[in-house]
Amino acid sequence: MTTVMTRTTARVVVPIILVVAISLFLQGHSHPGGGFIGGVLTVAAFALIYIAYNLDYLEDGVLGREVEKEESIGEHRTVAAYRRLFMFGLVVLVASTFSGMLLGDPVLSQYHRSIHLPLFGEIELASALVFDVGIFCIVVGGLLTVFSVVGAE
Amino acid sequence: MNDVIAIAPILMAFLTGTTALLVRSFPRLQQIVSVAGTLGYAVTVATLVWRVVFASDAMSIAYQVGEWNAPFGITLVADGLSVFMLTITAVVAVYAIVFSVRFIDYRNQRVYYHPLFQFLLLGATGAFLTGDLFNLFVWFEVMLMTSYVFVAFYGNSSHTAAATRYVVLNIIGGAFMLLGVGGLYATTGTLNMADMARTVSASGTEMGPVVGLSALVLVTFALKAGLVPFQFWVPSAYRAAPLPVVAMFAGATKKVGIYAIIRLYFTVFGNATLPTTVPGIPSDSLLAFLAPVILVMGMSSIVVGGFGALSCDSLDGLFAYSSIGQIGFIAVAIGIAAATTVAELRHVALLATLIFALHHALTKGLLFLATGVIRDAVGTTQLADVGGLGERSPVFASVFLVGGLSLVGIPPLAGFFGKFLIFDAAGRQFAAHVTGDTFGAASAVVVLIVLLLGAVLTILYSTRAWMGTFWGPQTDVIKTGTVDSIEVLILGTLAVLVICVGLGFEPVYQFADTAAEAAVDTDGYVKTVEFGGEGA
Secondary structure, three states: OOOHHHHHHHHHHHHHHHHHHHHHHHOOOOOOOOHHHHHHHHHHHHHHHHHHOOOOHHHHHHOOOOOOOOOOHHHOHHHHHHHHHHHHHHHHHHHHHHHHHHOOOOOOOOOEEEEEEOOOEEEEEEOHHHHHHHHHHHHHHHHHHHHHHHHHO | OOOHHHOHHHHHHHHHHHHHHHOOOOHHHHHHHHHHHHHHHHHHHHHHHHHHHHOOOOOOEEEEHHHOOOOOOOEEEEOHHHHHHHHHHHHHHHHHHHHHHHHOOHHHHHOOHHHHHHHHHHHHHHHHHEOEHHHHHHHHHHHHHHHHHHHOOOOOHHHHHHHHHHHHHHHHHHHHHHHHHHHHHHHHOOOEHHHHHHHHHOOOOOOHHHHHHHHHHHHHHHHHHOOOOOOOHHHHHHHHOOHHHHHHHHHHHHHHHHHHHHHHHHHHOOOOOOOOOOOOOOOOOOHHHHHHHHHHHHHHHHHHHHHHHHHOOEHHHHHHHHHHHHHHHHHHHHHHHHHOOOHHHHHHHHHHHHHHHHHHHHHHHHHHHHHHHHHHHHOOOEOOOOOOHHHHOHHHHHHHHHHHHHHHOOOOOHHHHHHHHHHHHHHHHHHHHOOOOHHHHHHHHHHHHHHHHHHHHHHHHHHHHHHHHHOOOOOHHHHHOOOOHHHHHHHHHHHHHHHHHHHOHHHHHHHHHHHHHHHHOHHHHHHHHOOOHHHO
16 A cells, blocks of 8 residues: 555645644543544544554654564554553543542542633633543554554554 | 442442553562452442441432532442442452462463453443443443453454454444433433433323333343343353453353343333233333343243253353353343332342342352363363362362352252242242233243243253263373362352351341342432432
8 A cells, every 4th residue: 555645645634634633632621522532533644654654664764763673563662652652541541530539529520720821812721631631542552552463463 | 428439449440450550560569459459349349338238327329420410420329239239249350350360371361361350340340330321331331342352362263253253242232222322312311310210200201212212222231141032142252251250251241231121120210101011911111011021031041041051061161051041040030020010029029130140140150260270170171071070179079069059059058049039039920910810820830930940950950060070980181180279269268158148148138138129219219319400
């Protein structure tokens, strides 16, 4: 699939997908969207890169690192990073779940506050976003691990 | 009333699972975290049981997650029925995880075994505690995700085939449930189970769609419980998964299906009235539709499970089929409870359901773990290859004997009371119909005959398992294999527990009595949830 056409398409489409993913992710706590759907879209962007280039492209093409040939895909540095992302997401979820309890409110309680930024205007800071970050990390980490491992076979 | 103890078991399993994942580079520590977390889980469940059932000011507890009041937020409800099921789960989980540490190969334990186990526990716990229909679906999925991995855990072709079957079936089942839940939401305008109970009890709700949609949901519950005609995933999945996890499947996740049927039909739809003309069932509620369906499912499960177990040539396959048959007994008891309008008989039948569920979880847990001991010792569970194990390890033989006898239903073991109560309920059902209604009497006789047949089949296949494994001349593998004494010790305590439940039956009965009471107490359930805020 690494034809010029797919590469060019990927180059144009991937940034757009990522921007849409981020906007969906950011508005998630009060509009349709959220960590899950943002995460899935992000994974779609990554999947497109994987199809247009290859599994090692992120390592040597973007980050400019040497790709080490490991004996199995499970040991691959990128996959290990995805797994860590998954764990990080889970930890954020746990922290977000318990923080409400520590403040004396029920589990999973969320808080929000509006602040005023110069030029930007009114902005709403919601603790639900932290929870969404956790979900985002789990979805991205988990799905990309599956994609890379299955894709390598 | 927002008491954190109601959500504590969920948090405990969640926290343990995450911690176990974080410390996976240190296998020893991971085992300690996992076992300690499961013990902590058991402690929270025990506390919850004390608060809900046994304390002097015992009462059901509701928890509004994230301060979103019912019916808009997600409510967790810990009443007698929930905590009874949680107790079963906790006991099985503790034994399964302790046994796992010893039984599962050291390298296999490192492959996310412990985090997955905790998340399986989390899924079951959430399903038992939630008071929200959609949330129930979510917990089902949590449970399933981990089950998929466990069925495929050993990764051979047969395991992968079993896992594929399991995944496909459960995705279809999940779609059915989602359709049903969505439809119920469209019909009643709420997902909160207590609120739904209020809505369907009130006159003016269209009941026709509720009947049909609840049938869709029932399909998923029956699939989860492994009732005929949705039983075919059970044998292959049980043979594929690691045996301690199979003990969890039989003890906890199957019971989630049973629990969901009881909760939805008896608690939520119990007060709904609608004119029915189901022959032989003098009832004017939704239960009249459930009764014939679940009775037939239960009876066919007993027959299929019994004969399947008789014809199986490996020990784990035998117990997997036996598990289908035993769930059939539970379903028949639910059917009797649904078919009657007499409050007392319904209570007895539900009590029988719960006691049998408890007995099945303990006994079948014991037997599956015992199968694990045999596999560990000789590397196979084919009945043809093992034999004469009784001579080799008399202690292990007696542990297995306790399990077998309890399965058959010999007093004073736990199994006796389960079977006794089910026959009691079936007998009363017959007695209630014997004057007058011929169809009702005839169907009650059929139920009794099938139950008797099931009991005979149980005796036959238990005897077959016992004779094939422990009697006869020692085979070569038995002569060379060694029975792990620590595993036997763990199982020994479980066997003692099975005996103790039978001997000290009084508190168990009292507990199950409260649970059966809670199952039909729709008003109490609605009251517990306490619709707060402007939404009430």
